[in-house]
Amino acid sequence: MSHDLLDPAGAQRIILDACSQGQRERCHSSAALGRILALSVVSTSALPPFDNSAMDGYALGGGTEPLPAGSEWPIEGEQAAGDAARSAHGAWEIMTGARVPGGLDRVIPVEQAERLEAPLRVRLLADLTAGQNVRFAGSDVAVGETVLAAGNLLAPHHLMLLAALGVASVDVASRPRVAVLCTGRELVDDPAMPLASGQIRNSNGPFLAARIPRAGAELVHAETVSDDVDAFLAAVERARVAGARIVVSTGAVSMGRYDFVPAALERLGAEVLFHKIAIRPGKPLLFARLPDGTLFFGLPGNPIAVAVGLRFFVEPALRTMLGLPRERPWQVPLAASFTKKPRLHFYLKSRVEVNAQGQLAATALTGQESYRIRPLAEANAWVGIPIDATTLPAGTLVDTYGLGHLESPQWDWKAS
Secondary structure, eight states, X not given: OGGGSXXXXXXXXXXXXXXXXXXXXXXXXXXXXXXXXXXXXXXXXXXXXXXXXXXXXXXXXXXTSOXXXXXXXXXXXXXXTTOOOOBOOSEEEEOTTOBOOBTXXXXXXXXXXXXXXXXXXXXXXXXXXXXXXXXXXXXXXXXXXXXXXTTOBOOHHXXXXXXXXXXXXXXXXXXXXXXXXXXXXXXXXXXXXXXXXXXXXXOHXXXXXXXXHHTTOEEEEEEEEOSOHHHHHHHHXXXXXXXXXXEEEESOOSSSTTOOHHHHXXXXXXXXXXXXXXXXXXXXXXXXXXXXXXXXXXEOSSHHHHHHHIIIIIHHHHHHHTTOOOOOOEEEEBSSOEEOOSSSEEEEEEEEEEOTTSOEEEEEXXXXXXXXXXXXXXXXXXXXXXXXXXXXXXXXXXXXXXXXXXXXXXXXXXXX
């Protein structure tokens, strides 16, 4: 009976208890895009590294007092971007980004100054206070400041900061190594090959091959296997030789005559930690641990069952291995009411959009059956509906997740 099945939260606890945080490795900053920072980055230099001009104009000095409009100052020299430090007095023509000469502490923009000849001088057309139009050393980043915390998913703007600070390499979480085995003699891998009667195209393989790297893991082996225990065991061995610490299979985990994965795991001496969860889609999902510690996820073969199994059961394991905290969903109101039967937790292909009032709202898409791929192609989020829920009116707050765990906002929960 469905109400005796393991609930998804319990299944996730079993999975996480079987996982451990992986290693970390040193990575050149230029190659760190999309990696998870394993150690916080502490700046060893200031940004900006020196006081510099915020605009083209004239640098002057004057202590604490403003320099009054109408005052005139001899132009003593010129300072361009890239020029070295020097001491100065009077007025210096200066370019944006150029180092402010020592002894000068403010910059008047060219628009507020009049250049005069014979003798060469500048007349101020506005008062000029100390520090005006100067970018001070360390005003962006001070020496010793933590600029990126461990757990950050490194994005282009992070690489900009690392480059500006001269951080050549960072410590990142090693990518968990994953293998994918798609089972089924009906599957055709080559999209150009015509289908024979009874055959279908393998859509799970390309999906997992694309999704797993976006979840922070490395796909080290992938193959399609017929409905045969010996062939499957040989494929598992190839996955382990490739270094996989997680094996994900699709299909052959239900109760039919050709659902051979449980028998194959028994021959491997695996410990099955659970088989079947109170979810839709993907109820027959199986999780096991092989004798060498390799984790095994047996996902049902329907495409959306595969997508749900990966997103809500494999990806939490990857988060732990990457050193990330438990994911927490957004709370988004339903755009329309939703009704379901109790005793199963639903994962719904959904779209989150901004409504006419400027607020986020989640819509469960039409076509939630596990074989229907097109609605997934239209989705930008998943919505979770609890086991015991039946009718949820429009406006009900529901758990809402990005399509992948690294594609959801990374909230700072300690600060909230």
